[in-house]
Amino acid sequence: MEGLGYLLALPRFEYFSPKTVEEACSLLERYGREARLLAGGTDLLVAMKKGKEAPRYLIGIKALSDLDFIEYDGELLRIGALATLQSVADAPIIKEKFGLLATACKKVGTPQVRNMGTLVGNICNAGPSQDTVPSLLVLGARLKVVSSRGERIIPLEDFPRGPFKTALEDGEMVTEVQIPTPPPRSAGCYRWMTKRTEVDETLVGVAVLVVADPTHERCEEARIALCSVAPTPFRARRAEALLRGKGISEGLLEEAGRAAAEETRPRGRAEYRKLLTSILVKKALTEAWENLKGQEVVS
Amino acid sequence: MKRLISLTVNGENHEVVVEPRTTLLEVLRDALGLTGAKEGCSLGNCGACTVLLDGKPVLSCLLLAVEAQGKEIVTIEGLAEGGKLHPLQEAFVEHGAVQCGFCIPGIILSAKALLDENPHPAEEEVKEAISGNLCRCTGYSNAVRAILAAKVKEEGER
Numbered sequence A: 001m002e003g004l005g006y007l008l009a010l011p012r013f014e015y016f017s018p019k020t021v022e023e024a025c026s027l028l029e030r031y032g033r034e035a036r037l038l039a040g041g042t043d044l045l046v047a048m049k050k051g052k053e054a055p056r057y058l059i060g061i062k063a064l065s066d067l068d069f070i071e072y073d074g075e076l077l078r079i080g081a082l083a084t085l086q087s088v089a090d091a092p093i094i095k096e097k098f099g100l101l102a103t104a105c106k107k108v109g110t111p112q113v114r115n116m117g118t119l120v121g122n123i124c125n126a127g128p129s130q131d132t133v134p135s136l137l138v139l140g141a142r143l144k145v146v147s148s149r150g151e152r153i154i155p156l157e158d159f160p161r162g163p164f165k166t167a168l169e170d171g172e173m174v175t176e177v178q179i180p181t182p183p184p185r186s187a188g189c190y191r192w193m194t195k196r197t198e199v200d201e202t203l204v205g206v207a208v209l210v211v212a213d214p215t216h217e218r219c220e221e222a223r224i225a226l227c228s229v230a231p232t233p234f235r236a237r238r239a240e241a242l243l244r245g246k247g248i249s250e251g252l253l254e255e256a257g258r259a260a261a262e263e264t265r266p267r268g269r270a271e272y273r274k275l276l277t278s279i280l281v282k283k284a285l286t287e288a289w290e291n292l293k294g295q296e297v298v299s
Numbered sequence B: 001m002k003r004l005i006s007l008t009v010n011g012e013n014h015e016v017v018v019e020p021r022t023t024l025l026e027v028l029r030d031a032l033g034l035t036g037a038k039e040g041c042s043l044g045n046c047g048a049c050t051v052l053l054d055g056k057p058v059l060s061c062l063l064l065a066v067e068a069q070g071k072e073i074v075t076i077e078g079l080a081e082g083g084k085l086h087p088l089q090e091a092f093v094e095h096g097a098v099q100c101g102f103c104i105p106g107i108i109l110s111a112k113a114l115l116d117e118n119p120h121p122a123e124e125e126v127k128e129a130i131s132g133n134l135c136r137c138t139g140y141s142n143a144v145r146a147i148l149a150a151k152v153k154e155e156g157e158r
Helices: A021-034 A044-049 A085-090 A092-097 A099-107 A111-116 A119-125 A132-138 A237-243 A250-263 A270-298 B024-031 B087-094 B104-117 B123-129 B141-156
Strands: A014-016 A035-038 A057-060 A070-072 A076-080 A142-147 A150-155 A173-180 A186-194 A202-212 A218-227 B003-009 B012-018 B050-053 B056-059 B072-074
Touching (some): A021 A035, A021 A142, A021 A173, A035 A044, A076 A092, A085 A099, A085 A119, A092 A099, A111 B056, A119 A173, A132 A186, A132 A202, A132 A218, A218 A237, A218 A250, A218 A270, A237 A250, A250 A270, B003 B024, B050 B104, B087 B104, B087 B141, B104 B141
Parallel strands (some): A014 A057, A035 A057, B003 B072
Antiparallel strands (some): A142 A150, A142 A173, A202 A218, B003 B012, B050 B056
């Protein structure tokens, strides 16, 4: 079949289906920049149909079933490269202890896209508006990266190196995301606004994680991460510093929102995105803090 | 390079010759003559190409046919049994949920996946389940009503 008569057909490529991670890595090494890994395909195949990408070799990794896992040992959550966005959003342990990640995964795409697309794929696409990344940043996620030269761990914060660019070197693939359990007395959430299009791309995405001091009176630590308002998702550290060790008031949260907006570098609709940032940061912090106060009452 | 693959569609095995770049949608429509799945946007936004893969709704326009091997594929053509429409299909007819019909196979398959997993969904859950299926003519209200009615109907018949 030639794919004739279709609005959009895929360009030609050579396809491999390695049976092991080692084999996948050696193919990546052999074909270098002419090869791309194919997991869910919901980003890469779209880019290929649009003519934005034309890899000569696709290395399909769906058969690497060892990478389809979500495991929690009481301290570390590990999510394999083939875990779909939907499976992450639905996993009871993630809903219970890492709720802001479940929320972010559910924001991506449509039910069909989430059944196909993977969390690791979303991270590796490395677009400025990847919804899953802010939540993972405030949770302190790391990536396990494998190549024929061995393994290394990259903090997620060091992974995006510009729009659609990552810290991966030739022949390397991400095999899992590792996420430590959030600190005691913490609560987080992910909030966003989107463009109104068929894919509802995020205009501003805000993840926060707030830790209360033992008295639940003050904020011991606050982490704030944003997407879609700079070349890559990032932690708004000046806004975070404003909150550290302080008693929470509406005025302070508003100040933190403004500080976070100052840290953004939006390319388009800059004024609007900054305004949205300040509002969403305040809203997300308020919600997380109220959640924490709720926990105190319950315990 | 072309290769011979084997696909399980609506419970039947089919051997087809494909290129790596051939999508499942192209195989279903061109090789198997199953034209219920449509090419709407071809970019994964509209859901007109939705099929069930091991029970879950996926986009056949973004799935390489070679990667659909070993999976149970269900298309709209696989729902009716012995010439009798599936309760969801009957409910869509009864509720006038179809106008041009282009999006309907996808909507019904998304709804089937929902009802198979969650037999008593709330209205919001139905809306969420079909949120990846765009309709440009009838609107969604009658489709939602049909889906909510279908389960009741199915149970009534037992």
